[in-house]
Structure formats: structure tokens, C-alpha cells
Amino acid sequence: xxxxxxxxxxxxxxxxxxxxxxxxxxxxxxxxxxxxxxxxxxxxxxxxxxxxxxxxxxxxxxxxxxxxxxxxxxxxxxxxxxxxxxxxx
Numbered sequence: 001x002x003x004x005x006x007x008x009x010x011x012x013x014x015x016x017x018x019x020x021x022x023x024x025x026x027x028x029x030x031x032x033x034x035x036x037x038x039x040x041x042x043x044x045x046x047x048x049x050x051x052x053x054x055x056x057x058x059x060x061x062x063x064x065x066x067x068x069x070x071x072x073x074x075x076x077x078x079x080x081x082x083x084x085x086x087x088x089x
Contacts, residue, residue: 009057013050020046033085037078044074 020043027039048071055063 006057009053013053016046016049016053034082037081037085041074041078045071048074 023039023042023046027036027043030036030039048067051067051070052064055061055067
């Protein structure tokens with residue numbers, strides 16, 4: 001039985017949530033600060049994907065703009081955190 005459009009997007013959302021759970025485990029148990037920062041970066045990237053997916057399912061294209069702004073804020077904040085920790089080491 002083939003999946004319809006909504007079921008496929010629900011499956012994609014579940015897959016994204018599963019990878020976010022794995023990233024959370026990595027963020028908690030990462031051996032170094034850089035592993036933890038990378039895991040948090042991955043979680044925020046997956047959140048961006050979920051926002052875009054929700055916007056598509058709801059028929060609200062402005063959610064894509066929100067997702068892009070969230071991704072830019074994520075990028076800038078990760079660079080700032082890495083520079084901060086790079087100076088301490």
C-alpha cells in the first residue's frame with residue numbers, strides 16, 4: 001500500500017524527531033565541548049526542517065521565512081560559541 005502525501009510528511013517528521021533524539025543523546029554524552037556544540041547545532045538544524053515541514057503541511061509559506069531566519073540565527077550563534085570556547089582552550 002502506497003503512502004499518501006500527508007502520511008509521507010508524517011513519516012518524515014518522525015524520522016527528523018528520531019535524529020533529534022540521537023543528537024540529544026550526543027549532546028549529553030559528548031566527550032568534548034565541540035561534540036556537544038555540534039550536536040546542538042544539528043538539533044537546531046532539524047528544528048528548522050520541522051518548521052519548514054509544518055509550514056508546508058499547514059499551507060503557510062511564511063513559515064519557510066521563519067525557518068530561514070532561525071537557521072541564520074543558529075549559524076551565527078554556533079560561530080560565536082565556538083569562538084568563545086576557542087579562546088578559552
